[in-house]
Amino acid sequence: MKQLILIVLLAIASYSTSFAQQINGKVTIKITETNGQPLPFTNVLLRQVKDSSLVKGELSTVDGTTTFEKIEAGKYFIQASLMGYATVNTASFSIDASHRQLNLPAIALHPSTQTLQGVTVSAQKPFIERKDGATVLNVESSLAASGGSALDVLKRAPGVQIDKDDNIILKGNQGVTVMLDGKLTYLSGEQLANLLKSLPAESISQIEIITSPSAKYDAAGKSGIINIKTKKGVITGINGSLNAGGGFGRYGFYNAGGNLNWRTQRFNLFGTYNYANRKFFNSRLLTRNIEGDEPQFFSSSVYGNRNFINNSYKAGMDYFITQKHTVGVLVNGYRNSFYANNWNRTDISSGRYPHRVLDSILNTFSTSNNRFNNTTVNLNYKGQLDTVGTELSVDADYADFKYQRRIHLRDSMYYVDHQQNVNPHAIRNFTVTAFTIKSIKADLVLPVNKTTKIEAGFKGSFVKTDNDLSYDSLQNGHYEHAVTQSNRFIYTEDVLAAYGIIKKNFKKTDMQLGLRMEHTSSDGYSVTLQSHVKRNYLNLFPSLSVDHTFSETHKLGLSYSKRITRPSYDDLNPFVYYLDKYTYFRGNPYLNPEYIHKGEITYTLKQKYILAAAYTLTKDVMLEYLDQNDETKVTTSYDKNFKRSYGYNVSMTVPLDPFKWWNITNNVNLNYNKFDVQDSMVNTGTSALGVSYQSTHTFTLPDNWKLELNGYYDSPFSWGIFKFKSSYAVGFGAQKSLFSKKVTVKLNVTDFTNGEQFRGVARYNNLDMNIHNRWQNRRANLAVTWNFGNSAVKAARERQTGTSDEERRTGS
Numbered sequence: 019m020k021q022l023i024l025i026v027l028l029a030i031a032s033y034s035t036s037f038a039q040q041i042n043g044k045v046t047i048k049i050t051e052t053n054g055q056p057l058p059f060t061n062v063l064l065r066q067v068k069d070s071s072l073v074k075g076e077l078s079t080v081d082g083t084t085t086f087e088k089i090e091a092g093k094y095f096i097q098a099s100l101m102g103y104a105t106v107n108t109a110s111f112s113i114d115a116s117h118r119q120l121n122l123p124a125i126a127l128h129p130s131t132q133t134l135q136g137v138t139v140s141a142q143k144p145f146i147e148r149k150d151g152a153t154v155l156n157v158e159s160s161l162a163a164s165g166g167s168a169l170d171v172l173k174r175a176p177g178v179q180i181d182k183d184d185n186i187i188l189k190g191n192q193g194v195t196v197m198l199d200g201k202l203t204y205l206s207g208e209q210l211a212n213l214l215k216s217l218p219a220e221s222i223s224q225i226e227i228i229t230s231p232s233a234k235y236d237a238a239g240k241s242g243i244i245n246i247k248t249k250k251g252v253i254t255g256i257n258g259s260l261n262a263g264g265g266f267g268r269y270g271f272y273n274a275g276g277n278l279n280w281r282t283q284r285f286n287l288f289g290t291y292n293y294a295n296r297k298f299f300n301s302r303l304l305t306r307n308i309e310g311d312e313p314q315f316f317s318s319s320v321y322g323n324r325n326f327i328n329n330s331y332k333a334g335m336d337y338f339i340t341q342k343h344t345v346g347v348l349v350n351g352y353r354n355s356f357y358a359n360n361w362n363r364t365d366i367s368s369g370r371y372p373h374r375v376l377d378s379i380l381n382t383f384s385t386s387n388n389r390f391n392n393t394t395v396n397l398n399y400k401g402q403l404d405t406v407g408t409e410l411s412v413d414a415d416y417a418d419f420k421y422q423r424r425i426h427l428r429d430s431m432y433y434v435d436h437q438q439n440v441n442p443h444a445i446r447n448f449t450v451t452a453f454t455i456k457s458i459k460a461d462l463v464l465p466v467n468k469t470t471k472i473e474a475g476f477k478g479s480f481v482k483t484d485n486d487l488s489y490d491s492l493q494n495g496h497y498e499h500a501v502t503q504s505n506r507f508i509y510t511e512d513v514l515a516a517y518g519i520i521k522k523n524f525k526k527t528d529m530q531l532g533l534r535m536e537h538t539s540s541d542g543y544s545v546t547l548q549s550h551v552k553r554n555y556l557n558l559f560p561s562l563s564v565d566h567t568f569s570e571t572h573k574l575g576l577s578y579s580k581r582i583t584r585p586s587y588d589d590l591n592p593f594v595y596y597l598d599k600y601t602y603f604r605g606n607p608y609l610n611p612e613y614i615h616k617g618e619i620t621y622t623l624k625q626k627y628i629l630a631a632a633y634t635l636t637k638d639v640m641l642e643y644l645d646q647n648d649e650t651k652v653t654t655s656y657d658k659n660f661k662r663s664y665g666y667n668v669s670m671t672v673p674l675d676p677f678k679w680w681n682i683t684n685n686v687n688l689n690y691n692k693f694d695v696q697d698s699m700v701n702t703g704t705s706a707l708g709v710s711y712q713s714t715h716t717f718t719l720p721d722n723w724k725l726e727l728n729g730y731y732d733s734p735f736s737w738g739i740f741k742f743k744s745s746y747a748v749g750f751g752a753q754k755s756l757f758s759k760k761v762t763v764k765l766n767v768t769d770f771t772n773g774e775q776f777r778g779v780a781r782y783n784n785l786d787m788n789i790h791n792r793w794q795n796r797r798a799n800l801a802v803t804w805n806f807g808n809s810a811v812k813a814a815r816e817r818q819t820g821t822s823d824e825e826r827r828t829g830s
Contacts, residue, residue, distance in 0.1 A: 043089030043113035048124040049078045049098050056082025057127060058570065059625070060100045066678070067093040067110045069720060073678045077625050079570045082124075089113050096122065103127035153671075155225040167296065168222060168246060169214035170768070170795075175225060175244075180776075185211070187737065188227070188242055195238055197245040199332075199350075213354070213390070215326055218273040218294045220261045220801055223247045229632065230563065230577040230618050233517040233532030234461065234473060237559040237582045248290065248332070256280045257807030263764075265799035269297035269323065279807075289333040296326045298794035304601075307786040310648050315367040315374050316600065322360040329353040334396075342402040351393040358386040362598050381439075382429040382598045391420045409463040419453035428492075429599055444492035445500070445596065449485070453587070456480045473519040481511045483587045506545040507591045507607075513538050526568070532561040536582075542590050542607045551590075551607045557582060575620040585609040585640065589657050602654040610659050612638045626673050634665035641695065641738035646785045653787075660738075666690040681716045693738055695782075708735030722755035726766070743777035747795065762803045769795040 049060045060078040064086050065071060073094065078084045091114050099105040106125050113120070155175055172178050178188055186194045196210060228235075229242040257279050264272035275292030302320040307313070334348035362382040367374040394417040401410050428444040459477035466472060489503035517534040535558055542551040561579040568574065591605035618632040638659045645654045667689050674682040692705035710732045717725040729748040734741065751766025776791040 042087070042118065043091070044119045045086045045089060045094075045096070045111075045113070045122065046120070047084055047096055047108070047122040049082045049084065049100075050124050050126050052126045052128055054126075056080070057100060057103075058082060060084075060098055060127070063097045063099075064089070064094055065097055067095055071678050071718070072675075075675070077570065091115075096125075098125055098127060100127060103129060153227040153229075155227070157219065157222045157225060167215045167219055167294075168217040169211065171219050171222060171225065172214065172244070175227060178227075178244075186244070188229070188244070195236070195243045197243060199248055200245060213352070215296070217246075217328065217330065218263075218275065218292055220263055220273060220803070221248050221275055221290070221292045221330075230561070230579050230616065231581075232530060232563070232579075233519050233534040233559065233561045234475065236477070236515070237534055237536055237557070237580070238584060255807060257805075259803055259805045261801065261803040263799060263801030265797050267794040267797040268299050269794065271296040271298070273328075284338055286336040286338075288335075289331070291331045292328065294326065294328040296328075297323070298326075299323050300794070301792045303788075303790040305788045306646070306653065308646070308648055308651060309784065309786075312368065313370050314377075314651065315369075315371070316364055316651070317367075318362060318364040318598070318601075320360060320362045322358050325357045327355045344400050346396075346398045346400075348396040348398070349393070352390065354390040356386070356388040356390070358384075358388075360384045360386070364598060364600065376434055378434060379432040380429060380599060381432065382427065384425060384427040387424040389420075389422045393418050407463070407465045410460070412460045413458070415455070415457040417453070417455040417457075419451075419455075421449075421451040421453075423447075423449040423451075425449075427596060427598075442492075443599070444497075445489060445503075446497065447487060447489045447503075449487045449593075451486075452484045454482045469523040471521040473521070474517065476514075476516045478515070479513045481509075481587075483507075483509045485509075485587075485591050485593065487593050503594065504546065505593055507593065508543045508545060509540070509587055509590060510543075511538065511540040526566060528565045530561075530563045534559040534561070538584070544592060544607070547592075557613075571624045573622040573625075575622070576618070577620075578615075578617045581614045581616065582611050583614065583640065584611045585657070589640075600651050600653065602652060604654060604656050606656050606658055609640060609657060610638050612636055612640050612659070626671075628669075628671040630667075630669045632665075632667045632669075634663075634667070636663045636665070637661075639663040639693070639738075641693070643739065644780060644785055644787065646783075648784055653785075661694040663694065664692045679718050681718070683714045683716075685712045686710070689735060691736055693736070695739060704736045704739065704741065706734065706736035706741065709733040722759065724753040726751045726753075739780045739782055740778045741780075745775055745777075746773040747771065748773075760805050762805075764801045764803075765799070767796075767798050769797070772796050 045064065047062070049057045049062065051057055056078075058078055058080045060082070061075065062078055062084040063075045064073040066073060073089070074086050076084045076086065078098075091112075093110055093112050095110045096108045097105060098108075104127065106127055108122060108125055111117075111120060111122065153175075155171070157171055169180070172180070172186060178186060180186060186196070188194045196214075224247040226245040226247070227242065228245070231243050235243060258277050260274075260276040262272075262274040264270065271294070273292065273294035273296075275290065277290040278288065280287045300322050302318075304316075304318040304320070306316040308316070330350075330352040332348070332350035334346060334350075336344055336346040338344050360383070362380075362384075364380040364382070365376055366378045366380065367376050369375055394415065397414045399410075399412045402408065403410055424446070426444070426446040428442070430439045430442040432439050457477065457479040459475060461475035462473065464472045464474070485505075485507045487505050487507075489500040490497040491500040491503070513536055515534060515536040517532060519530060519532040522529045535556070537556045538553065540553045543549075559580045559582070561577075563575065563577040565573065565575045585606075589605050589609055590607050592607050593605055595603045597603065613636070615635045616632060618630060620628065620630040622628050639662060640657050641660055643656060643658045645656070646652075647654075667687065669685065669687045672684040672686075674684070676682065687710040689708045689710070690705070691708075695704065710730065712730040713728065715727040717727075719725065727748075727750045729746070731746040732744060734743050736742070747769040748771050749766060749768040750770075751764060753762060753764045755762050772795070774793070774795040776789070778789045780787045780789075
């Protein structure tokens with residue numbers, strides 16, 4: 019129960035302050051445009067004069083009015099802001115015994131392109147907000163992000179869980195498409211996890227979670243899209259920032275980086291670079307109970323220390339041909355390395371509990387040396403073709419990935435009866451994987467009238483992967499090439515896609531209807547086995563979304579989409595990898611794509627309280643499968659297709675402001691998953707209800723201080739053949755802004771309760787397995803950021819290039 023106490027206290031604190039006394043002062047004001055027309059849904063903030071601290075915030079109604087009630091005595095001013103308009107502050111006023119109710123003069127907001135004397139722009143984004151159908155995490159505003167990695171930040175995202183192999187689960191489902199700055203990473207599995215671990219959190223600005231993407235996006239991705247936006251210059255002139263940080267858990271780590279932006283009336287040059295050196299550990303306890311005439315019990319204790327070194331970069335230029343036409347070039351990539359040492363002791367006992375007797379011990383030591391290199395080049399054009407808003411954008415991309423892995427594994431068996439080590443054995447392998455991805459896409463936006471818009475586009479992506487695995491085995495004191503274990507696998511895939519979307523506005527209702535068509539042609543060729551697995555299929559992916567605004571405080575949204583998850587390139591590769599003499603991993607060239615139907619309903623109250631419910635049906639679901647051979651005692655892990663799975667999800671986002679200096683964001687997710695795992699080898703069904711609770715408390719204090727307390731709790735849940743136990747974490751941090759907010763210092767501690775661990779079981783047929791994983795999650799982190807230059811330069815354009823989905827599937 020101790021691990022729940024702090025989480026429960028966070029929840030109680032979220033609601034315990036609603037009885038604070040307030041004097042019944044009342045202030046009313048109207049927000050308009052310069053022509054006198056009312057401006058609805060404007061952010062209107064009531065602030066104290068003495069320190070500009072926030073008292074209350076409201077949105078203006080349809081007629082532009084806003085009312086603040088139950089205001090205590092004091093001196094205040096009102097600040098009004100709306101995207102596309104300059105922020106305006108009123109003159110100060112007082113609430114006292116003689117002035118309990120005030121009707122202030124209307125204030126007019128000017129378009130942001132105009133300069134207003136005395137106008138100040140000041141805003142603090144909430145950590146979690148809902149915008150344009152997406153859940154947005156403003157990572158820059160969170161102290162919990164400092165010192166961590168992109169994967170650490172995702173663990174704090176609402177509805178996101180990380181499984182035993184660092185795969186991302188979003189609202190109870192795997193198969194998330196991960197993008198960086200609108201670009202598909204083309205990575206999945208271990209390689210995607212390695213990339214996210216090496217990407218410093220300090221380089222991230224926002225994370226967008228889109229659970230129901232439109233037909234404009236690639237149809238790939240079972241549970242939706244996660245788009246990680248990195249920091250960039252946001253201001254004409256020159257500006258940029260430098261950051262550095264470090265910390266320690268069991269091992270130390272450090273990172274540094276910066277970005278620079280130079281914008282003129284004709285061009286914008288920008289670039290970023292980040293370096294990180296992260297050392298950490300992971301441990302795994304894996305037990306297997308093998309029944310039969312001669313039952314045995316295997317208990318494996320694995321400890322690994324690891325070192326990630328990340329060098330990532332991005333450079334580009336936008337050239338403004340005219341105000342309506344822009345061309346650009348973008349080059350980004352990384353040069354990463356990953357080193358690991360793993361010690362594995364496996365105790366092998368005979369008999370059944372509690373009469374087991376230790377027979378032998380398998381000692382295994384392995385080293386791993388990995389290098390990941392990527393360069394992606396993007397050429398792009400964006401233009402406004404007329405005065406009514408017709409837009410055309412074109413992207414051409416070329417991406418090159420190279421992945422090299424050297425593994426050296428040595429083991430020996432110690433027999434208790436003989437008290438000696440025998441059968442020393444060693445293997446080493448060298449894997450070279452090369453990906454080449456070419457893509458071109460075009461998108462057209464065509465306004466029909468004031469209430470109707472048509473969007474259409476096409477995309478072609480062409481992927482080739484070449485995997486060469488060479489094994490050597492220790493024979494009579496020297497290494498010999500193991501022909502039967504080596505393999506070469508070449509995979510090619512071409513996807514041609516086209517889509518159309520109709521957007522229609524009916525007064526208070528916005529409707530969007532889309533259809534995407536994708537034709538896939540692929541060939542998996544095992545050079546060693548001289549075998550081909552070819553596929554050729556055409557799919558249609560409809561999507562629909564309807565949003566209805568009942569009033570300024572009530573909004574309802576409905577959405578449906580059909581999607582596809584294609585197997586990752588690694589999962590199709592029939593290579594065999596060895597963890598030890600009794601544990602193997604291999605690919606499955608006969609994996610088929612899984613198809614997903616998802617419906618969601620979302621209710622929004624006062625533009626900030628969100629309640630959503632979703633249903634997901636997945637056919638030919640891909641799940642990890644464990645095959646145990648009772649004679650050889652070997653367990654082999656691989657993915658395979660099963661009949662179907664069902665998912666039900668209810669989520670709630672509840673932001674609270676108990677006091678002007680205390681902001682709380684609460685998120686609750688309820689997931690129910692049911693799996694029909696049936697084929698000729700296994701017939702079982704699993705289902706479970708899981709609950710996830712996350713809370714972030716931010717305290718804004720005088721003298722530019724900010725404190726944060728955060729925590730999460732994940733209840734037990736099921737995924738495929740695995741049943742997972744609960745996990746939790748609590749962290750805290752502090753931030754201080756210095757030198758007119760040009761310098762920011764952040765200090766935070768993550769998972770100080772040490773509750774963020776993975777524990778799970780798999781029991782079916784002849785398999786009885788338990789897994790317990792631990793990572794270096796308890797850490798202390800210090801980060802410093804210096805912003806320099808002109809703080810008003812506009813950002814580089816957001817671009818979604820054409821190679822994003824394919825990069826996700828490379829696994830790098």
